[in-house]
Amino acid sequence: MHTTDSIVLSGLSFGFDPLGPPLLDGLNATIPPGRTGVVGRNGTGKTTLLRLLSGELRPTAGHLETPGAVIRLRQDLLQRPEATVAELLGIDHVLGALRAIEAGSLEQTDYDTVGQDWDVEARAIALLARRVPSLHADGVLDRTAATLSGGELMLTAMCGLELAGGAVALLDEPTNNLDARSREALHQAVREWDGTLLVVSHDVTLLNLVDSILELHEGRLTLHGGNFDAYQEHLAAEQAAAEQAVRAAEQKLRTERRERDHVQTAMARREQKSRKDYVNKRAPRITMKSWAEKSEKVRAAENIKAAEKVAEAAAAVGAAEERVRADRSIRVDIVDPGAARGRRLAELVGTNRTVHVTGGDRIGLVGDNGVGKTSLVRHLLHPLEPRHTPAAGRLLTTRYGHLDQRLELDDAATVLEVVRRAAPERQPQEVRGALARFLLRGEAVDRTVATLSGGERFRVALARLLLADPPPELLILDEPTNNLDLDSVGQLVDALRSYRGGLLVISHDQHLLARLELDQVVELDRTGALTEHGAP
Structure with a gap:
């Protein structure tokens, strides 16, 4: 039984390999009612998170709570050409039971299947007419997916979510392969959605229709109020502040290092003076020995204090740097193939x-x-x-x-091999330097393509073109x-x-x-x- 209208994740962890590190580890979040966009880099586990919320996967640790039934848009729509519109809507089993009852069936299972959905066929046709006008025709529920366009397919599946009436609906990249007209129809469906909706997408227009953004970054979930533009503004301001904090911490570190050097220089001078006094016998030796012992203790204390301040300043720099996100911008030298304009x-x-x-x-x-x-x-x-x-x-x-x-x-080839095949005359070190500007550095260049994340694979494909x-x-x-x-x-x-x-x-x-x-x-x-x- 749920106790909140929000989705609550507490210490949620999941891994496909029980012996390996988890993909999601100790996630905590409270996702409020309304429309929420889920963002994060490829490979961070956004789709896995949706599968956990829908119950398709079970967490390996922690728990989650939802305000009711969770429904998820199927991702295999294009792979089911034989599916009927009724199946896409998720009502085929109810229609089958209704038709059996109309034919005279007295089976209790048929009545249980229908439940309260005696008017489901009329509601489905009316919803299709409103959401997908191009499908408004007799026999529409018996049409197969193969006869629908990509846009009609997606919008029909969205209608299925509405008919299911779950408390939470999940969409994963719903605008992929949709043309402009179909995207706008989907956007309208999202605008009018009544209930809690989570959507993973890179469609900025769609993400600007949501009420909040849930970011999955470096194993942490962070909820930002507002749409994607507001999230970007917040992130930019946060990063500007983080970079300023790094500069301030670095200045403090330089100051403490200079102070430490001053302490060590002063200590060296005092030690030199003590040796000179000892040689010149400016006081009894027993007295000078006592002075030397006191001076050594003072020098040791000053040195330790100066070293501690440097260590604290260095730790502050490290903490500040952790708030600055790694450089994710590709910097490519001008690529001019020399084709005359107009040719x-x-x-x-x-x-x-x-x-x-x-x-x-x-x-x-x-x-x-x-x-x-x-x-x-x-x-x-x-x-x-x-x-x-x-x-x-x-x-x-x-x-x-x-x-x-x-x-x-070529999945079996390394990143370096793939790119050098397009530029065989370039020296390996030259190619490595160029790949660094595509954010492919160090050991990543020597890994096989099959081991790369989606984002890394994309950058290799792009580098192969632009470094040819x-x-x-x-x-x-x-x-x-x-x-x-x-x-x-x-x-x-x-x-x-x-x-x-x-x-x-x-x-x-x-x-x-x-x-x-x-x-x-x-x-x-x-x-x-x-x-x-x-x-x-």
């Missing part, structure tokens, strides 16, 4: 016009789910394969790089921010600011497109027509 690198051939991608152009390709954006890019890269879209692509340069959401790399020799004249990015944490999205933007070649980005992420400072956005529709728009 054609690729063509996007629509049914109504051709869009030229030239040296220095930064173009975004957008469109609803299912119109063929990825197919167009695939035809651009593999023109001999069958084409699955009315639009076509033509690549006019052999120097190009492609980054997609799968981040395909010769550098690519054209970069093609296909939904690059799917499954990236917010740090990695920022690192992608930072890196691309240093790239001077042609850029073609396929993305539904309007926040990313705005940050990339594009020259224009090209929209593809279902007929294969291309429409050119100005910069976002």
